[in-house]
Amino acid sequence: MGKWINFSVGAMENKILSKMYILIFMICGLSLFRCEETVSPPSSMRLNLTVTVKDTTGFSMENYGTELVENATVYLNSVSYYTNFDTLSDSTGTAVFFQILPDNYNLSVTKRMVSNFTKVSMNGSLVNIEVFGEDQNVTIYVQPAVASQMVISELYYNGSPPQPPYYIPQYFHDQFTEIYNNSDEIVYLDSIIVADLDFGHADEDYIYAVHAYMFPGTGKDYPLYPGEFVVLAQDAIDHTIAVPNSVDLSGADFEYFVGGGDVDQPNVENMIKIHHKYGVDVVYSVFSDAVVLLKVKDPYAYGYSQFDLILFPKSAVIDGVDYRDNLAEVEYKRLDASIDAGLTGGFEAYKNKSVHRKIDAYDGDRVILMDNNNSSIDFQVLDHPTPGYLFDE
């Protein structure tokens, strides 16, 4: 590297240059100002939602001297954000959700108690509550429901995806309904009706069924012991032959038989057809439906709707399950809160998935399944159906 050349400038040039250097350093000095600013907590569109839980049926007044329901679990789920919150109502029946985002929300309330040695659940629901703009107050009304002795423990409606060797598309023949005795007493299936419901009937007293089938028997012919299951199959055959990942229902206890070309397994008892609006078989929707257990003296006593749906009183319903592939669509529920305050499912059709009641407790060896009359809470999703046995066996 060569030597640097020394430079010298005249006095005048020195003055000009020195002034310029000062100017330049001043300009550059501006760049040394820090780009900082003071900050304060941000504004937010979050709001508070106050929920008052009330029972106007008289049950709470009779038992607790107030219509306001304390210690009820209030569930809040956001339609858009899939966020879920829960809290308890206080002594004034009030539950507050702090700082939630503006959105539409679905509310459901459950309180479990024992009244006169009977398990009772208080349930209520509200759908599509708009929480926008400012803090909101809502009142949710609950009503009591007795925990069922007999419950739908599992509902497999989803169907199976195409699989080798046959790649049968949209295989739904392997659907089944599993019923369980959730009590410590013997119950009887005789004359119990299984029905699936239509949507869109705002009727306080009746449910509208598309299909209704009854267990045979004269009264005590088909006992169901505590902790025992029965499986009601659409077609009681081994479906794994056609679809390897499906289920073997050849050992099912009961079968839907419509007649004509429907499968009729000779070793399996057929249900009694009460009403069958359409279809070559009793097919639950793979997308959304509601299935109930009910008991009436005369299934034909309540008549039909103008669309050929058979009517049953809501008071006759023993248990019910409401399901949809999109759980956010609570406004399309088919069962009101008195039967089922929630919604289960939430998966795509033909995925071999099933919904099964959760285990609530054990009474010795006997399993007690969850029954809050709220499918959102009571059911879980299984990756594969478990006809006739518990998911953890």
Place this chain on the structure above:
Amino acid sequence: MNSSIRIETGKINFKIPMITGLLSLLIVTGFAEPAEKLFDPLYFHSGIQLHSVARQSTTNPCWNFRDDSVSMVRYSMQSGTSNGDFRQILDPGRINDNYWTASGSKRLGEGSLFYGSFSYRLQNAADKMWSHNRQPYSGLPFVFADSSTGDWKLNGLMWNVDISREFVRDRVYGGISVFYNVDEEYQDIFPRPKGNHRDMYINTGIGVLSARGSRLGFMVKYYNFQESLATSKYSLDQEKTPIFYKLRGLDTPLIFRGQTSEERLYSIDGLAVSVDGTVRKFMGSQIDYAASYGTSAADNVDGGAYPIKQGTWDEEYASYAVDISLLLCNNMGIVFYSNGLQRFQSATHPNLQLEIYHETERQLSGGIGLNLGAKSGWAISPSAEMTSRMLKREDTFNGILDYFPGTLWKYHLLLDTPDHGHVDFKLGVGLDVYSAGETEVFIPNNVGFYYRSVTAIDELYYGLNYMAFRFAEVLSFGQNRRYSLELEYLRLIPGDSQYFNYTFREHLQLNFIVEDLLRFTK
């Protein structure tokens, strides 16, 4: 109900091309032209960063005729690779971006110059988490994502045409530059989202030249960047359903389950004006300057044939750069330089019609460099620069505020060796030291999974000191046919951090250029 969380160290990620720090100093005589230091919306929103071409998107095309005394044909290959886990969480773990370019310029008659370039781009990005957006940190808070992490591959073609003309000999110049890019990228695993992009800008400029050689130019730029993201049901992926996230800020995306397909379209429209020029022989110095101001807006729409608005976005920016060069003696020069940028962005909720997000970014730099030359031809150029930076983002829907100030010191040393025949070799080393200021983070009591998984990690990243080591070289040889091999290496090392412990981020850029030069006769 908001709480203030203080993070001790801070690092701001600014979307300026860090890799050109040294290379630009080496390959452009002295220092990068002020116009090239201006905010570049093309790079910011598309990630396209062509170093190996003669024209940049922020330069005024009117001067091409004046500044290019040679006709040339140039072939170049540019390859840049980044990898390392010291990054924003939605950035790919590894990214390799390659451009193959053919370009050339030619005089058209007495008073016009034509320049054109054509490039093919191939990019491979690995371990890109969730986001389908090509630039999830460009400032638009509307990120479209799904729950998968996969590798992406991009193929694209781009071209650029400049025409400049001398309207009045040695006095008035005009020019126009048009750029167009189309590319497509896709993820290799379920749900196999795809992205299609179409980017374009048009620069029109006019400039005047004085008898003393001072110049003043004005440029108007229009740009439009479109990104179309689509996920459709893939028949071989049975029993799988994607989970889509649609983000509108820093937390709580809309979540969609059981939905097998979705489309999103972003369209950014922008307009910018800039001024550039040179003042010669001003008190014995030369002042080069450029400044720009621009605005842009974007619509975000989902749903394809049945569009559903997802929100709007607006941006306003201003940037400047000024160099003051003094020749102190025959072989000694000094340069004082300063540049700055300020950007404001805001986003509006599609239904509530309220502002839900805004972001402010600001940086101000000042530096000094020396050029010390010897008669033998060796030259050494040390420089030092200080930058004050600030990033503030506020999600007024969720109630989250991030504030990250900091100071960056840069020290560079460039060495230019004497030309041996037609061989030229330059070498540069640099050290950047970033010190975070007092960071502020405000969050609500109930943050969601997205904040915990993404935003919180990014806040750690921004709020961290770091050091960067740079090395660059330019080797060029040949007379009429010139070969150049340019290399820059950058390694970012974070300061003390539990999350980023033992991580780094490095970048290697290689440009190989073959250029045939034919001198014009003026």
